[in-house]
Amino acid sequence: MKKETVAQETAELEQGHVEILEKYDAESRFRIFKNKYMTLLISIIAVAFSLYHLYTSVFGAPATIKHRAIHVALVLVLIFLLYPASKKMSRSRLNWFDAVLAVLSIATAVYIFVDYLGIINRGGIPNSMDIAFGVLLVILVLEAARRVTGWALPTLAILFFLYALYGRSFSGIFRHRGYEWDMVVNQLYVTTEGIFGTAVGVSATYIFLFILFGAVLGRSGMGQFFNDFALAVAGHTKGGPAKVAVMASGLLGSINGSAIANVVTTGAFTIPLMKKIGYKRDFAGAVEATASVGGQILPPVMGAAAFIMAEMLSIPYSQVALAAILPAGLYYLGIITQIHLRASKDGLEGIKRSELPKVSEVMKERGHLFLPLLFLIYMLFFSGKTIIFAAFWTIIVTVLAAQIRKTTRMSFKDIMGALEDGARSALSVAVACAAVGIIVGVATLTGFGLKLASGIVAVGGDSLFLTLVFTMIACIILGMGLPSIPTYIITATMAAPALVQQGVPPFVAHMFVFYFGLFANLTPPVALAAFAAAGISGGSPMRTGFVSMKLAIAGFIVPFTFVYNHSLLMINTTFIEGAIVTVTSITGVIMLGVAAEGYLFTKMNWLLRIMALAGSILMITPNMTQDVIGIALVVIVFAIQMIRVKKQNAMSLAS
Known part of the structure; x- marks a missing residue:
């Protein structure tokens, strides 16, 4: 019974x-x-x-x-x-x-x-x-x-189609000479500037193959392996289940490219564990949402968006992936820092080691599933082969590697199932790319992208910072309710040119809009990833969205930073400069988490939190003078907190 x-x-x-x-x-x-x-x-x-x-x-x-x-x-x-x-x-x-x-x-x-x-x-x-x-x-x-x-994407596409037909009736910078029905349809159908444009081209090559790769990995039990591995490594630490969520969701999200699906599949396992050890519902849901969204900025696959960026900018994929490593690492470091500090502040422990799998056992049972990922990294960065060639052989290697152990072995039925899963999973991305082709086709025909860029620059005036802020807002609005890949294509077409007009290099501009287009999934009022996580945790969707924004605070600051100084993207940077930037940025992000949680060794007052915030931002910004000031502020905060802890310990001993 x-x-x-x-x-x-x-x-x-x-x-x-x-x-x-x-x-x-x-x-x-x-x-x-x-x-x-x-x-x-x-x-x-x-x-x-x-x-x-x-x-x-x-x-x-x-x-x-x-x-x-x-x-x-x-x-x-x-x-x-x-x-x-x-x-x-x-x-x-x-x-x-x-x-x-x-x-x-x-x-x-x-x-x-x-x-x-x-x-x-x-x-x-x-x-x-x-x-x-x-x-x-x-x-x-x-x-x-x-x-x-x-409805969001087709509605936007219909508005652009109507703009192509009736834009002659507009006034101001958005007016164009007007195009007849046959010219617009021709642009969208029988050219490579519309529906069959770059977006569908990348979908039909790189994206489909990497989605298929993810499906094959899924059938081999990779999702379970990520969960078990994360549990074995971090489950016993303070706030362990939350750190497990970050590790598992980040790894899986980089491959599957779907934040919402990742929230539900991984979150079904991690969110109850987080609640069990004492994390509040809204915080537990926010951890899963931010970790899942962040997978799409995490190399090597980056949810397939890296391949589109490389194609649009005509640059090597390796350049995109290498540049994304440090910003993605800082994003996840910011989340883990807040998780750890929240656990310390609330006295939350991890899971007992006796209840967790051992790393050696997990690696013995499923560790061979790392081989396809290692092979993929080799093929993409060191083999000199094309991305398509790398994707094909990685899929083959995945099937072969899965056969090593009985628990992961794929039968003929499993392989056919993976082929079917891959095709099904590709549908949303592919049709979104086709619909985006309508938007991009009209923007190309009418010059709308440049007109919008001029409008953003005009509002921002001569201030690059204001232009960045307005571009960020535009990206978050354009990304509401849309999958990540079409969001990037739209923002790259509509918003990135504004930054380029202000002298920002195209690659840096594309990275900036890519980040903020993704964060629409975390930003109320339409934060789909956060809302889905709230559905599992039982928390408030809006509160989960706002907590997600706080957890992802490093992700909101880092893009501004790499616009002003490209060292964070490792562009034209020496080894020494890169090392300094890495150390100061890591320290800055940790202090950003301290300021957000209001805790370091013990609880902090608002003055210390403001000092920690100022110090963190100064250290994240790659500038030697600002780094020195930031370090000084951080040292002061550390010293005051250490003195307070000693006083508290002395008082507790005396009592």
């Missing part, structure tokens, strides 16, 4: 987590067919989709627009088969009109193959069939994006 009760409670808990995921992540609201033939059809299409990308990664892809058209068409087919048009519609059977939409999705790619030479020869002068299929594709992409990502 007891076993049945436990099983029932577990099932109810899992169902609750599924409902939370579906509430905040439209991607999880897919159909589960009762008809076994429909289930088989979905599996066949998804597996074929993955095999196609594996094949093209080795033997080459068709002509650019053909390859991207196949990618988008298969994405649309799977979305219309898997996702109902509304919550009220059946999630166990297929509606006839969704079947029609799936067929029409295939037609948009077939037309490009059939009349490819005609499209090329017409050179931007579309005929009636080009327009008809172009309009059809735009409608299909918008509807598919609505089903998978929600």
Whole structure:
């Protein structure tokens, strides 16, 4: 009877987590067919989709627009088969009109193959069939994006489409000469400046393969390995479960690139543990949210956004990943510092060692799963091979490494399941990239990006700091409710040019907007990652969002810092300069956590917290004079706190 009760409670808990995921992540609201033939059809299409990308990664892809058209068409087919048009519609059977939409999705790619030479020869002068299929594709992409990502992205795309048509009626800097319907549709359909632009191009190459890599890792038990490894290493320390959440969510988030899904999957394990040892609900949820979001700034994969940045800026991927190491490390250090200080302040201990797995046992059982990650790092940074080549062979190595131990061994069914999981997981990112193509296509056609940049610069005046603040606000607003990758593409197109106009190097500008676009997931009023975490912890969504912002405070300051001094990104920096920047930044972030928590050895008054905050910011900012002043302030804070602790100890002994 007891076993049945436990099983029932577990099932109810899992169902609750599924409902939370579906509430905040439209991607999880897919159909589960009762008809076994429909289930088989979905599996066949998804597996074929993955095999196609594996094949093209080795033997080459068709002509650019053909390859991207196949990618988008298969994405649309799977979305219309898997996702109902509304919550009220059946999630166990297929509606006839969704079947029609799936067929029409295939037609948009077939037309490009059939009349490819005609499209090329017409050179931007579309005929009636080009327009008809172009309009059809735009409608299909918008509807598919609505089903998978929600209303935010398609609404923004529709507004841009209308702006292209009626922008001639605007006044001021946003007015343009106006474009006819056929010219706009041509831009979006039969060129590589619209739907089949850079975003879809990267989705059809790098992103899909790395999502597939994550799916293969998932089937091998990597998620469980990360949890067990983090528990073994940090579970016994002060606030151990919270540190476990940071380690596991950061590692997993870098690979899967989905903050909300990461919050729910990892958070289902870590949040109850945090609450069990005494962390409050809002704090426990915030820890999971900030750790999951931060995975997307953590090399080597960075949720696949690094590959888009490299493609957009035409720079080596290795440059992006290396530059991101120190800022990402500072972000996570800031979170862990506050976790540790909160545990010290509230007297929270870790989990008993007897209840935890041993590092040696975890490594013996699943340690070989580190091999694919090490191989990936070698391929990306030291082999000199292309990213696509590296991704393909890393997937192969993952399957082979999983076979080493029985507990991780993948059967043929598991491999097919991983291929299906990869295709399904890629849908939200791919359709978002297609929808972003509409926005970017219109921005390119009308020059909207430069107009917006000029507007931001005009408001900011000659002040770089004000321009940074307005750009930060714009990025957070643009990122509300959107997945991280389309958020980055939109902010890079709309907001980064403002910083470039102020003399900020393009790469630094892109890193700045990338950070703040991501932090929209933590920033109320639309903080989806924080809200999902609150759903698991039982805390207040808004309070969890604000606590998340406090935990992520280093992430809000570091981007401003690397704009003023590029040493944090290791750009044109000597070894000595890099070492100094690293040490002072680490010290500064630790003191930032001290100021945020108001605790160092013992509780601090507001004056000391202000001094710690000032000292931390001065040390994070790479400037020798500011570093010296910051160090002096930090020494004073340390000295006063040490004296207070000695007095408290003396008083306790006397009593």
